[in-house]
Amino acid sequence: AQKITQTQPGMFVQEKEAVTLDCTYDTSDPSYGLFWYKQPSSGEMIFLIYQGSYDQQNATEGRYSLNFQKARKSANLVISASQLGDSAMYFCAMREEGTGNQFYFGTGTSLTVIP
Amino acid sequence: SQTIHQWPATLVQPVGSPLSLECTVEGTSNPNLYWYRQAAGRGLQLLFYSVGIGQISSEVPQNLSASRPQDRQFILSSKKLLLSDSGFYLCAWRRPGLATEQYFGPGTRLTVT
Numbered sequence: 013a014q015k016i017t018q019t020q021p022g023m024f025v026q027e028k029e030a031v032t033l034d035c036t037y038d039t040s041d042p043s044y045g046l047f048w049y050k051q052p053s054s055g056e057m058i059f060l061i062y063q064g065s066y067d068q069q070n071a072t073e074g075r076y077s078l079n080f081q082k083a084r085k086s087a088n089l090v091i092s093a094s095q096l097g098d099s100a101m102y103f104c105a106m107r108e109e110g111t112g113n114q115f116y117f118g119t120g121t122s123l124t125v126i127p
Numbered sequence: 128s129q130t131i132h133q134w135p136a137t138l139v140q141p142v143g144s145p146l147s148l149e150c151t152v153e154g155t156s157n158p159n160l161y162w163y164r165q166a167a168g169r170g171l172q173l174l175f176y177s178v179g180i181g182q183i184s185s186e187v188p189q190n191l192s193a194s195r196p197q198d199r200q201f202i203l204s205s206k207k208l209l210l211s212d213s214g215f216y217l218c219a220w221r222r223p224g225l226a227t228e229q230y231f232g233p234g235t236r237l238t239v240t
Contacts (some may be wrong), residue, residue, distance in 0.1 A: 022183055047228055047229075049231075054232050054233075055215055055233065055234045055236070056231060057171075057217060057219070057229075057231035059228045059229070059230065062226060062228055064226055070128075103170065103171065113161075113176050113178060113184075113223075114173060114176065114186070115161070115172040115173065115229060117170045117173075118170060119169065119170040120169075120170050
């Protein structure tokens, strides 16, 4: 089974609007971390935000927030006030404490911000 | 501050030729190091990771190999490239610990012809 599932291959959002990128995960490990990365057309992977499985509150970093619903095993990324520079691929990833140092990545969502 | 370097940035190699990609990290010690491959328009495939000098874990059996001769140096190699080895190769590092994120290098775009 896929550890990380991103069901939206492509998304469009109007500039200055908010957008939610979906991510669901599969694990039986009670201790895990969830990560979001941005990959612009240049190819570099940029870390955006982290959520731990024991964190009580949703993570936030500037315009990025993580809507963490543990019972549903979802970790959706919310980008508020979209900017043209937000156009990129976005990847959700997970690391389980029990499996050591591996990171599992989803297939990504391509976000296009429309002016 | 920490910096991660990869070279070369782009590479075009014929089938059957050898490969050596290098990754180095500055500003940290004893990092966990990773090699990923990304096919065009696809997600990341973990190839190798290392928790210390000489310690390599392979995730996908193939004609690639990795080595870590020094604490902050990670090398990806092949004796004979295949067409299917084409892709974008990313090196990443992280501090040990559950809550630590990975930081990626700029990547190497490899085309096997």
